[in-house]
Amino acid sequence: MPLYTASSLKAELNSKGWRLTPQRETILHVFQNLPRGNHLSAEELYNVLHKRGEQISLSTIYRTVKLMARMGILRELELAEGHKHYELNHPYPHHHHHLVCVQCNRTIEFRNDTILKQGVKQVDKMGLELIDCQLTIHTICPEALRRGWPAMLPSNWACSRAIAQTEELEEDLSEN
Amino acid sequence: MPLYTASSLKAELNSKGWRLTPQRETILHVFQNLPRGNHLSAEELYNVLHKRGEQISLSTIYRTVKLMARMGILRELELAEGHKHYELNHPYPHHHHHLVCVQCNRTIEFRNDTILKQGVKQVDKMGLELIDCQLTIHTICPEALRRGWPAMLPSNWACSRAIAQTEELEEDLSEN
DNA sequence: TTAAGTGCAAAAGTTTTGCACCAAG
DNA sequence: CTTGGTGCAAAACTTTTGCACTTAA
Numbered sequence: 001m002p003l004y005t006a007s008s009l010k011a012e013l014n015s016k017g018w019r020l021t022p023q024r025e026t027i028l029h030v031f032q033n034l035p036r037g038n039h040l041s042a043e044e045l046y047n048v049l050h051k052r053g054e055q056i057s058l059s060t061i062y063r064t065v066k067l068m069a070r071m072g073i074l075r076e077l078e079l080a081e082g083h084k085h086y087e088l089n090h091p092y093p094h095h096h097h098h099l100v101c102v103q104c105n106r107t108i109e110f111r112n113d114t115i116l117k118q119g120v121k122q123v124d125k126m127g128l129e130l131i132d133c134q135l136t137i138h139t140i141c142p143e144a145l146r147r148g149w150p151a152m153l154p155s156n157w158a159c160s161r162a163i164a165q166t167e168e169l170e171e172d173l174s175e176n
Numbered sequence: 177m178p179l180y181t182a183s184s185l186k187a188e189l190n191s192k193g194w195r196l197t198p199q200r201e202t203i204l205h206v207f208q209n210l211p212r213g214n215h216l217s218a219e220e221l222y223n224v225l226h227k228r229g230e231q232i233s234l235s236t237i238y239r240t241v242k243l244m245a246r247m248g249i250l251r252e253l254e255l256a257e258g259h260k261h262y263e264l265n266h267p268y269p270h271h272h273h274h275l276v277c278v279q280c281n282r283t284i285e286f287r288n289d290t291i292l293k294q295g296v297k298q299v300d301k302m303g304l305e306l307i308d309c310q311l312t313i314h315t316i317c318p319e320a321l322r323r324g325w326p327a328m329l330p331s332n333w334a335c336s337r338a339i340a341q342t343e344e345l346e347e348d349l350s351e352n
Numbered sequence: 353t354t355a356a357g358t359g360c361a362a363a364a365g366t367t368t369t370g371c372a373c374c375a376a377g
Numbered sequence: 378c379t380t381g382g383t384g385c386a387a388a389a390c391t392t393t394t395g396c397a398c399t400t401a402a
Contacts, residue, residue, distance in 0.1 A: 132313070
C-alpha cells in the first residue's frame with residue numbers, strides 16, 4: 001500500500017487549486033518505487049525518467065519536487081553535495097535521519113524515534129504543524145580518516161566540548 | 177572568553193599543516209562578534225567585511241568558511257534559501273537547532289538537549305566523532321498560513337501520520 | 353626557502369524564469 | 378473556457394578553479 005495513490009494525490013492537489021498531471025503522477029511513482037534508502041537529485045530523476053522513455057523536462061522536475069516537498073510528500077535533503085536530493089517523506093516507523101562525512105560526503109541513514117518525538121514536541125509547543133524533521137550529523141568517516149584527514153579533532157573544539165558536557169548531563173539525568 | 181583566540185586558531189591550523197592568515201583571523205572575528213542567532217552567507221560576509229574596509233575576496237571567503245566548517249569551527253546551515261549560511265559552532269549550552277518555514281523561509285532557533293544527546297549517542301555507537309549535529313524542522317509558519325498557504329495539511333500526509341503515531345508511542349512510553 | 357593562501361577572472365553547476373502552447377477541471 | 382502546467386531556451390545565482398603572485402612558517 002503506497003503512501004499515495006493517483007487519486008489521493010489528485011485530491012490533495014485539487015484541494016489547493018492545483019492539478020494532477022501525468023508528469024506529477026509519474027514522478028510520484030518513481031519515488032514510490034525507489035528502494036528504501038535511495039534519494040534522487042533533480043538531474044538523476046531526469047535520467048531515470050528518460051531511461052524509461054518518459055519525456056519530462058528538467059524545469060517540470062524542479063517545479064514538481066519543490067511543490068511536493070512543500071506539501072510534505074517529499075523530503076528535501078541537503079547532503080552537502082552541491083545539490084538537493086529528494087526522497088519520499090515516510091511516516092513514523094520508517095522515518096530516518098542522516099549522518100554525513102564532511103570530507104567525502106558519504107551518507108549513512110539511521111533511525112531514532114526520540115528525535116522525531118522531540119521534533120513533534122517542538123512544533124506542538126509552538127502551535128505549528130510538522131512537515132519534515134531531519135537530524136543531520138556531520139562527522140568524519142573512517143575511510144576519510146584513513147586517507148589522512150585530521151587524525152584527531154582538536155581538544156578545544158566546540159563539539160568536543162559539547163560531547164563531554166553532554167555526556168555529563170546524560171549521567172546526571174541517568175536516562176535510558 | 178571567545179571559543180577561539182588568534183593563537184588557539186593558529187595552533188589548530190598549524191597542527192594540520194595549514195596557516196593562520198590575517199584573512200582567516202578576520203573572518204573568525206566577524207563570526208565571534210555576530211549577535212547570537214545570526215548567520216551569514218558567503219556574500220553577506222563579504223559585504224560585512226567590505227563595510228569595515230576589509231578587502232577579502234569572495235574566493236577566499238568560500239575557501240575559508242568551508243575549511244572552518246570541516247574543522248568544526250563553523251556550522252554550515254541549509255536554511256532552504258538557495259545558499260548556505262554559516263555561524264559559530266557553539267558548544268553544548270548554546271547548541272541549537274532550526275525550524276524553517278517551507279513557504280517563506282523564516283527561521284526560528286530552538287534548543288533541545290535531548291537531540292544533541294541522541295546525536296552523540298549515535299556517533300558513539302558507530303565509533304565516530306561528532307563535528308556538528310543539527311535538527312532542521314520544516315513547517316509552515318503562522319504568517320505564511322495567514323497569507324493563504326494550505327489552510328490545513330492533508331489528513332493522510334506522511335508527517336501527519338508520523339505525528340499521530342509518535343504521540344501514541346509517547347504515551348506508551350509515558351516519557352517526560 | 354617553499355608550500356600554502358590569496359585575488360582575479362573565468363568556468364562550472366544548479367535552479368529559476370519568461371513565454372508560447374497545451375490540457376485539467 | 379479559464380487557469381494552471383509544461384517545455385524550451387535563456388538567465389540568474391552560487392560556488393569552484395586555474396594561475397600568477399604573496400606570504401606564513
